[in-house]
Amino acid sequence: DGRMILIDKHAAHERIIFESLLKNGYESMNQLTIAPIMCDLSREDTAAIMDNQELLNELGFEIDLFGDSAVAVRQLPADIDTGDVRGLLEEICRDLAVGDSGHMQKKREDILHTVACKAAIKAGRRSEPGELYGLVRAVLSDEVRYCPHGRPVSVSFTKGEIDKMFRRT
Numbered sequence: 742d743g744r745m746i747l748i749d750k751h752a753a754h755e756r757i758i759f760e761s762l763l764k765n766g767y768e769s770m771n772q773l774t775i776a777p778i779m780c781d782l783s784r785e786d787t788a789a790i791m792d793n794q795e796l797l798n799e800l801g802f803e804i805d806l807f808g809d810s811a812v813a814v815r816q817l818p819a820d821i822d823t824g825d826v827r828g829l830l831e832e833i834c835r836d837l838a839v840g841d842s843g844h845m846q847k848k849r850e851d852i853l854h855t856v857a858c859k860a861a862i863k864a865g866r867r868s869e870p871g872e873l874y875g876l877v878r879a880v881l882s883d884e885v886r887y888c889p890h891g892r893p894v895s896v897s898f899t900k901g902e903i904d905k906m907f908r909r910t
Contacts, residue, residue: 746880746897750868751861752888753876758820759857759889763850770819771801777813780827784810786834793837796845800852804830820860829859854889 782790787810790797797804803816814826821829836851862868879885880895888894904910 744897744899745903746895748876748880748895749888749892750873750876751864752892753880753885753894755857755861755888756885756894757876757879758860759853762853762857771816772819772821773803773816774814774823777805777807777815778817778823778826779807779811779813780830781811782827782830782834785838786810786831787812789834789837790830793848796848796852797833800849800856818856818860821856822859825859829855832859857889 787806790804790812791806794804801816801818802814805813805815807813812830814830817823817826817829832855833852836855837848839851862872876885885894898906901910
């Protein structure tokens with residue numbers, strides 16, 4: 742309708758994944774690792790992981806203690822790149838540190854935000870046309886307006902606004 746729309750494909754995809762995780766009762770497809778992914782963490786982060794092991798199991802993780810400050814990840818949500826596991830665990834620990842221990846629902850949602858972010862399309866990655874079409878359809882239908890962190894997933898400009906930017910009015 743005479744507008745140009747710019748879409749942040751990562752943010753839109755992140756929202757779609759997050760809503761899917763919420764809708765499916767936090768159950769996602771999981772991937773078992775052939776060999777455990779070893780992650781050296783701080784003692785505090787290792788303790789946070791182990792203290793919240795039941796919650797992490799519910800969300801698709803299987804993590805065992807391996808020494809004082811390391812964990813062995815044996816299973817994780819399917820869309821997570823195994824190279825991102827250490828960073829993901831560190832972000833989850835930050836979520837757990839700021840979350841109120843009495844509000845398990847808030848902890849779950851914070852962790853799901855982080856999982857959705859790590860699983861979403863990355864900047865610079867070439868996307869398949871079908872994947873992009875699904876994102877565009879979700880954004881244009883107003884099904885997806887904001888990422889889980891509250892940022893808009895798109896901006897639009899009218900022809901008049903674009904002309905004004907180039908001082909053509």
